[in-house]
Amino acid sequence: MIELHRVSKIYSVGPVKVPALSDVSFRIDKGEFVVLAGPSGAGKTTLLRLLYRADLPSDGEVEVFGSDVASLRRAQVAALRRSIGVVFQDAKLLPVRTVYENVAFVLRVLGTPRRDITARVFDALRVVGLSSRAQAYPAQLSQGEAQRAALARAIVRKPPLLLADEPTGSLDDAMAAEVFEVLRDIWTGGTTVVLATHQRRVAVALRRRTLALEAGRVVKDEG
Amino acid sequence: MFGFLMGEALRDLRRAGRVAVSAILLVTLSLAALGGFWLVSANLDRAVGRWRDRVRIIVYLKREPAEADLPQLLERVHAVPGVASAVYVSRADALRALKQVLGKDAAVVDSLPTNPLPSSVEVTPAATAATPNAAHQLVERLEALSEVEEVAGGVDWVERLSQWQRLLTTIGLGVGAVLALAAILTVTTATTLVVHARRRETEIMRLVGAPELTIRLPLLLQGMLQGLAGAVLALAALSAMYSVVAPRIEPLVSLTLGLPRLAFLTPLNLLALTLAGALLGALGGWLARGGREA
Ligand SMILES: Nc1ncnc2c1ncn2[C@@H]1O[C@H](COP(=O)(O)OP(=O)(O)O)[C@@H](O)[C@H]1O
Ligand SMILES: [Mg+2]
Numbered sequence: 001m002i003e004l005h006r007v008s009k010i011y012s013v014g015p016v017k018v019p020a021l022s023d024v025s026f027r028i029d030k031g032e033f034v035v036l037a038g039p040s041g042a043g044k045t046t047l048l049r050l051l052y053r054a055d056l057p058s059d060g061e062v063e064v065f066g067s068d069v070a071s072l073r074r075a076q077v078a079a080l081r082r083s084i085g086v087v088f089q090d091a092k093l094l095p096v097r098t099v100y101e102n103v104a105f106v107l108r109v110l111g112t113p114r115r116d117i118t119a120r121v122f123d124a125l126r127v128v129g130l131s132s133r134a135q136a137y138p139a140q141l142s143q144g145e146a147q148r149a150a151l152a153r154a155i156v157r158k159p160p161l162l163l164a165d166e167p168t169g170s171l172d173d174a175m176a177a178e179v180f181e182v183l184r185d186i187w188t189g190g191t192t193v194v195l196a197t198h199q200r201r202v203a204v205a206l207r208r209r210t211l212a213l214e215a216g217r218v219v220k221d222e223g
Numbered sequence: 224m225f226g227f228l229m230g231e232a233l234r235d236l237r238r239a240g241r242v243a244v245s246a247i248l249l250v251t252l253s254l255a256a257l258g259g260f261w262l263v264s265a266n267l268d269r270a271v272g273r274w275r276d277r278v279r280i281i282v283y284l285k286r287e288p289a290e291a292d293l294p295q296l297l298e299r300v301h302a303v304p305g306v307a308s309a310v311y312v313s314r315a316d317a318l319r320a321l322k323q324v325l326g327k328d329a330a331v332v333d334s335l336p337t338n339p340l341p342s343s344v345e346v347t348p349a350a351t352a353a354t355p356n357a358a359h360q361l362v363e364r365l366e367a368l369s370e371v372e373e374v375a376g377g378v379d380w381v382e383r384l385s386q387w388q389r390l391l392t393t394i395g396l397g398v399g400a401v402l403a404l405a406a407i408l409t410v411t412t413a414t415t416l417v418v419h420a421r422r423r424e425t426e427i428m429r430l431v432g433a434p435e436l437t438i439r440l441p442l443l444l445q446g447m448l449q450g451l452a453g454a455v456l457a458l459a460a461l462s463a464m465y466s467v468v469a470p471r472i473e474p475l476v477s478l479t480l481g482l483p484r485l486a487f488l489t490p491l492n493l494l495a496l497t498l499a500g501a502l503l504g505a506l507g508g509w510l511a512r513g514g515r516e517a
Contacts, residue, residue, distance in 0.1 A: 052430075074435065081432030094423055105424075108227040109433040157431075 001161065001192055002028040002051060007060035009046050009216075020046040022216045024060070028194065030160070033187045035223075036196040037203040038213035044196035047213070048163050051194070052084045053077050064161075082110065085154030085162040085191075089169035091146040093138040099125070099149045100134040103156050110157070124156040127189070128182050144175025151182055155191065162186060164195045168202065180206065228437070231424070232444035238420040239413040243449055246409040246507070250453025250500055251460065253402030258461045258496050260395020262488055267388035270480040274384070278376070280346040282365050285372045287314055287342045296370060300344050303368075305352035305361040310345045314338050341372065358382070384480075403503055406453065410446050410507025417445055418511055446508020447501050454500025458493055 009021040021043045028034050036044050049055040050062045053069045062069045065083060072080060093102050103121045112120070125131045128148040138146055147167055154162060164183060168176035180202070187193045197203055203210050212220035236243050288296050293311060300309040312320070317340040322329040352361045365374045418425075421441075428438050469485045477483050488496070 078432040078434055081430060083432075086430055092423070092427065094427065105427065106431045108224075109428050109431060109437055111224045111437075114226075153427075 001030045001032075001065065002194075003061075003063040004050075005061045005063070007050065007057045007062055009043070009050065009055070010058045020216055021050075021057075024213075024216070024218055026211060026218060026221060028192065030192055031190065033184075033193045033206075033208045034195070035203045035206055035208055035210045036194060036213065037200065037210050038198065040198050041215075042198075042213040043216040044198070044213055045165055046216075048086075048165050048194065048196055051161075051163060052081055052086055082157065083159050083161060085151075085157070085159040087147070087150045087154050087162075087164045087167050089166040091138070091143075091150035093141075093146055093149055093153075095138050098135050098137055099130060099141070099152075102138070102149060103153045106153055106156055120156055121152075124152040127155065127185060128152045129178070142175065144171050144178055147171060147175070147179055148182055151179070151186070155186055158191075160190075160192060162191050162193045164193065166197055167195070168197065168199070176202070224437075228440050228444060231441035232448055235417040235421060235441060235445040236448055239417045239445070242409070242413040242416055243445075246406065246413040246449045246504075247453045247456065249402065249406040249409045250450050250503055251456040253399055253406045253503070254454055254457035254496050254500055255460050256402055257395060257399030257499070258457060258488060258492075259464075260391060260399065261492060261496075262461065262465065264388055264392045264395060265488065265492070266476075266482065266485050267384065267391065267480075269486065270482045271385045271388060273481060278348060280348060280362065280365065281375045282309075282344040282346055282368075282371055283341045283373045283375065284343060284370050286370075288370065297344065299368065300346065300365070303361065303364045305349050305357060305364070306346050307349040307352075308347045312343045312345055314340050314342045317341070317343065403499075406450075406503050407507045407510065410449050410504050411510045413449065414442055414446050414508045414511035417442060442511065443505055443508045446504040446506070446511075448504065449507070450500040450502065450504020451497065453504070454497045457500070458496060462487065 004027070005025050007021055007024045008019070011018040011020055024043075024047070036047065038044055046055065050057055050069065051064055053064075053072060056070050064080065067076075067080075069077075069080065093099075094105065097105065100121055103124055104117050107117050107120060122131060122134070125134055128151050130145060130148050130152060133141065133145060133149075136145075138149070141149065151164075151167070162183075167183075168179050171179060183193055183195060195206075203212075207223065209223040210220065211218055239246075282300065297309050297311060300306060315338070318332065318338050321340065322332050325332065346361075346365065348358065348361055352358055362374050365371060425438060465485075465487050469487075473483075473485055476485060
């Protein structure tokens, strides 16, 4: 499903070159739950951004769903992203819309027939345990709830791949546990999940395959 | 889908707030100016048209031609380039016509010892002779005929009217264009604000793989809505002004220009103004480039 071959990424900040990834190779198969572990600055976010083509590698190939992301044209990039759900540390909910509207927004943007929208939004909200909060505005949610709403938005189109970049980074342990629970349910439902985290404890506790990044290199791949 | 895009556009419009309101008012102003000049110009054009149809050049003859010479004379007048038709008016005909015009005062004419009126040929210029130059040439050619005493009438003042009308149209287009430019820029400013207010939506749209068109269309639509709102206001203002002013100046216009009735813009004109508004708005919306890259 995902294959990286000798991938490097170097950011240029003016004359300064910042190497973020160096010679990274691995593959992730359909149905896997992979933890991308490593300290802050290791290159986790950069790696995920390459997968949904928010950025291009400086060198090497990034293959997602069988196509080289560097060769995709604009419309194909959009198509790729329609098959990938993404969540971040910050939930990025639209503030003047309810939870329901935030999730429905994705469907409406992509032209889903009106009559299907309500059922699909509530399906997604049920998976993340937020059915009762559908009419709440983001400001009324706890951070944990906001993150779960973001997860609902990411999976409402049932994408085969979910990328989560430090989704529990700003949550307390109880809320984080809930989010991990939801991620596990999503994975059990058949979605491939890639979870980036700098919390070593979390990585260990999940007991799944762990790709450890350090200074832009894969230093460990086990589990 | 259209409902969604429209909903987003309306939401954006509310967010642009006061700037959107000034954009709408500027569209209103530019279209009202354009429409106002158009209205005046169209009515002047009608007056010019009426007068052109009615223009007669009277060719006064030195003396009444003999009956036998008449066909030959008319033929020669007819042969002058720019003459559409020529009708002979004898001295007696002229007197009868004068009596008719005088109506109940016709008795004055009867008291005259002799008929003072000359005989004449009434010439209707061809459409090709309707320009000031051509008309002058026609008059000169007619004056060159040996039987002719004097040539009266002409299209001079109609032409002046026509020139005024053209000048007015040019001014109207100029003023309209300047205001339209200002309107476009203001719509662009409003749209730039919208782009800023929309950046979260745009980010999410890109993230979930929305087609570029879906991302851009709400921006275009809200610009177009600004333009349309401006157009509707402009048409309302124009028709309100027309219904107040027209009845008041109609008698004056009838007296000076011979137009018994003023005419409002035709439905086609109104449609054109509305489309122009939508176009202005869409252009302003499109010019706000910010929407292109997240
Ligand atoms: N847009 C950018 N421009 C320049 N340097 C960047 C940029 N994004 C990330 N970096 C650098 O690349 C390295 C990896 O960053 P990142 O992928 O964000 O790591 P992580 O997500 O593991 O914390 C860091 O040294 C970071 O400073
Ligand atoms: Mg990061």
